[in-house]
Amino acid sequence: MHLAPALMSYKILIVEDSKASREFIASTVESVDGVEAFATSTGFEALKLLSRQRFDLIITDINMPGINGLELINFVKKSPSYHQTPLFVITTEGRSQDRDKGLALGAAEYLVKPFERKYLEGLLLRYLKSA
Amino acid sequence: VNVSTKGVSDFVEEATEVLEAVLRELAELDRAKGKPLDPDLLNRIFRAAHSLKGLAAMFGEERIAQLSHHAEDVLDRLRLGRLELSSEVLEALTETMEVCQLLLFETARGEHSAAATARATELGGRLAGFSDQAPPEGADPLDLLELDSQVRNVLTEYEEHRLRENVQQGLAVWKVRAVFDLADFDQGLARLSSKLRQFGEVISTLPSSDPGTGSVIAFDILFGSTVSGDKLKTSLTDLPTSVDALLEGREPPTPPTTPLAARTPPRPPPPPAPEATVPSAPPPQPEKTSEADPRPPSQRPARTAVAQTVRVEIGKLDSLMDAVGELLRVKANVARLAERSGEPNQGARLQALRSELHRESRLLERKLGELQKGILEVRMVPLGQTFDKLERMIRRMAHSAGKEVGLNITGAEVQLDKLILEALSDPLIHLLRNAIDHGIEAPEAREQQGKSRQGLVSIKAMQQGNQVVIEISDDGRGLDPERIRQVALEKGLLSLEQAARFSIAELQSLIFLPGFSTASQVSELSGRGVGLDVAKTNIGQLSGTIETRSQIGKGTTFTITLPETLAVIRALVVSVSGRTYALPANAVLEIATIEQSEVRTVERREVIRVGGRTIPFARLSRLLGLPSQPRARQHVLVVGRPHRRLAVAVDELLGHHDVVIKPLRGRLRQIPGIAGATDLGDQSPVLVLDMGSIAEEDINPESRAEVL
Numbered sequence: 001m002h003l004a005p006a007l008m009s010y011k012i013l014i015v016e017d018s019k020a021s022r023e024f025i026a027s028t029v030e031s032v033d034g035v036e037a038f039a040t041s042t043g044f045e046a047l048k049l050l051s052r053q054r055f056d057l058i059i060t061d062i063n064m065p066g067i068n069g070l071e072l073i074n075f076v077k078k079s080p081s082y083h084q085t086p087l088f089v090i091t092t093e094g095r096s097q098d099r100d101k102g103l104a105l106g107a108a109e110y111l112v113k114p115f116e117r118k119y120l121e122g123l124l125l126r127y128l129k130s131a
Numbered sequence: 132v133n134v135s136t137k138g139v140s141d142f143v144e145e146a147t148e149v150l151e152a153v154l155r156e157l158a159e160l161d162r163a164k165g166k167p168l169d170p171d172l173l174n175r176i177f178r179a180a181h182s183l184k185g186l187a188a189m190f191g192e193e194r195i196a197q198l199s200h201h202a203e204d205v206l207d208r209l210r211l212g213r214l215e216l217s218s219e220v221l222e223a224l225t226e227t228m229e230v231c232q233l234l235l236f237e238t239a240r241g242e243h244s245a246a247a248t249a250r251a252t253e254l255g256g257r258l259a260g261f262s263d264q265a266p267p268e269g270a271d272p273l274d275l276l277e278l279d280s281q282v283r284n285v286l287t288e289y290e291e292h293r294l295r296e297n298v299q300q301g302l303a304v305w306k307v308r309a310v311f312d313l314a315d316f317d318q319g320l321a322r323l324s325s326k327l328r329q330f331g332e333v334i335s336t337l338p339s340s341d342p343g344t345g346s347v348i349a350f351d352i353l354f355g356s357t358v359s360g361d362k363l364k365t366s367l368t369d370l371p372t373s374v375d376a377l378l379e380g381r382e383p384p385t386p387p388t389t390p391l392a393a394r395t396p397p398r399p400p401p402p403p404a405p406e407a408t409v410p411s412a413p414p415p416q417p418e419k420t421s422e423a424d425p426r427p428p429s430q431r432p433a434r435t436a437v438a439q440t441v442r443v444e445i446g447k448l449d450s451l452m453d454a455v456g457e458l459l460r461v462k463a464n465v466a467r468l469a470e471r472s473g474e475p476n477q478g479a480r481l482q483a484l485r486s487e488l489h490r491e492s493r494l495l496e497r498k499l500g501e502l503q504k505g506i507l508e509v510r511m512v513p514l515g516q517t518f519d520k521l522e523r524m525i526r527r528m529a530h531s532a533g534k535e536v537g538l539n540i541t542g543a544e545v546q547l548d549k550l551i552l553e554a555l556s557d558p559l560i561h562l563l564r565n566a567i568d569h570g571i572e573a574p575e576a577r578e579q580q581g582k583s584r585q586g587l588v589s590i591k592a593m594q595q596g597n598q599v600v601i602e603i604s605d606d607g608r609g610l611d612p613e614r615i616r617q618v619a620l621e622k623g624l625l626s627l628e629q630a631a632r633f634s635i636a637e638l639q640s641l642i643f644l645p646g647f648s649t650a651s652q653v654s655e656l657s658g659r660g661v662g663l664d665v666a667k668t669n670i671g672q673l674s675g676t677i678e679t680r681s682q683i684g685k686g687t688t689f690t691i692t693l694p695e696t697l698a699v700i701r702a703l704v705v706s707v708s709g710r711t712y713a714l715p716a717n718a719v720l721e722i723a724t725i726e727q728s729e730v731r732t733v734e735r736r737e738v739i740r741v742g743g744r745t746i747p748f749a750r751l752s753r754l755l756g757l758p759s760q761p762r763a764r765q766h767v768l769v770v771g772r773p774h775r776r777l778a779v780a781v782d783e784l785l786g787h788h789d790v791v792i793k794p795l796r797g798r799l800r801q802i803p804g805i806a807g808a809t810d811l812g813d814q815s816p817v818l819v820l821d822m823g824s825i826a827e828e829d830i831n832p833e834s835r836a837e838v839l
Contacts, residue, residue, distance in 0.1 A: 018186055019145050020186045044316075047316070071335070095288070
């Protein structure tokens, strides 16, 4: 799948504490041409990465120890350098309260596990093209 | 979802770790019964179930996803205080995780059995059947807090619940703001969090971009505690923090009769305010605060340990070990060459070369030893891993057999080769089932005999040199020699003549014969068909031995002796009737050379005297069903255990070798008397004999000859 001209590259931050799930998302993201995935398991690491580097899109889980996904969204949406960056939350079925809070805080999309690779790819294309 | 095999093995690996951790934590929850519920522990279990579900769903493992979904739901309700933690709930959760392990096992092997699916469905139904308790009435305690809506918006449902719990218990709620340098905020934050945890519960950590400058980052930590504001402030002076009270601690502490407090786990009451302290009162602070720590320090090392562990496929270690085996062989060759080069009358140069060769060969030997030791250590795992599993199983077995059984485990730290431990699990389960099913009497029967209602099963592991001894004992009814005699006669396992002359110990050892079972009815627990003989064969294949000691009415002890590792053993190589065999050197107690004339016949049995003791004598050729040529002088190996020795004659002793034992496959695998195969460096395979069972079979020989 082609998204960007050869030299262009989009950077995507993935924050998800389950390893297999993180790698699944990362590999899906990287299957899109011109996209580079940065994956981490904690909100703390995510903050560090955000302070060092620009990201074009952020995908985060909600239930994580330490800084949870909602707190991360809140931080990102208030940060002058990131408030425009599209953000997807990953939720699990049945946790609608958390999901709704995520959307209320400014998440652009939510993904309910389990989701298809195709679905995430579609979302990426839509949001990165308009970025 | 299309995932590669690598994906599946990743899934299996991570799910295995998750399940092991959850089972450990559920056991911890069970041990803490009656104590205040540790919210962090419960939350960890919930989170693990949550990620298991996500994982399974992601990889299309429908059965695990479904079941862990039910478990997650129950755990979610538990941690949100909607469901009460009863022993039924705990039991169902534990069983769920075990069934998940089973399902995972099938996944790993590409299987999908209907039986496992049925168990999963049944458990899912059971979990879904637990119903919520009545919701608390009255105003939301969170409304008491001066919490701005922005903060509330970023709390997950669970964090809200924890906050509510803290408020209901009358604890003070603080907002601690800390500002750190962006470069190393994680260290500062970790220090702050661990300091705060000494005094109470860190409910939420909110990063804030408020300061607006690029180089610092602020955090608001919501914190529930019994500690006073002054004390909190003084203990945080070395950290860049400011403290705001969102809610003052209530005083006096919550009376335990209010409906809300009654359904929430009791928590330590807040300590009296400083001005209210009576001088004579003991200073309660240190103990109180440590109790308030929702995460006892003892839980932390376990998590670190997991993080610092590397999972290695045992196959990789095996191939490393094979390489070591090869190197050991090369070393032996080098040593031999060094030896041969030592013929006299050689030039000084050659002499120098020779001593150099010797030196290098010794160095090689030392390094190989280190390498071997290193690999062996990596293979070692503590027995505790298996004991944890057994503990749960025993609880369940006792429950379904209607017995009261206490368990005493010692030596969980003793280490054993992972492969041995894995293979040992079935025989151990079998012995424990026997102990509970046939050993321990029903509570009423015990009382009538003046015993405590509760029976005791002990598992005791000890390291003895390079062997590991595991004792399984019960204080039940013991093995009745008369009954064994009767059954063995009925089943034709014993001749009348043998029945008359066998000692009690000999009779008791008959329980290991195939086809022997004293249980008059087959219970659900012990099952049918698999007897102690299978356990014995399994242990024999591990180059181990099992024996039993029992006193009627007092109990039974099974003693399993195993080599610490199977990977490399020192073997004695012998030849019999022109064939070569290896046998574990540690099985040989003594080596002697005798004349044929020293063999005497006592009570129709050949015996010899070795070291002042009379020992039954047998020729290995006969034991193996091989033709034998009588020899005037022969080598005799004394094998067996202290009270059951056997002197075995062989034709020649070919020396000691360090060998890597390979298990046999296919139909050869189940033959008693054979521990495996090896090669001595010349590529031709040599069988490794299991001397323990060969010595035993001298009592009851079976036809094994055809395969040898």
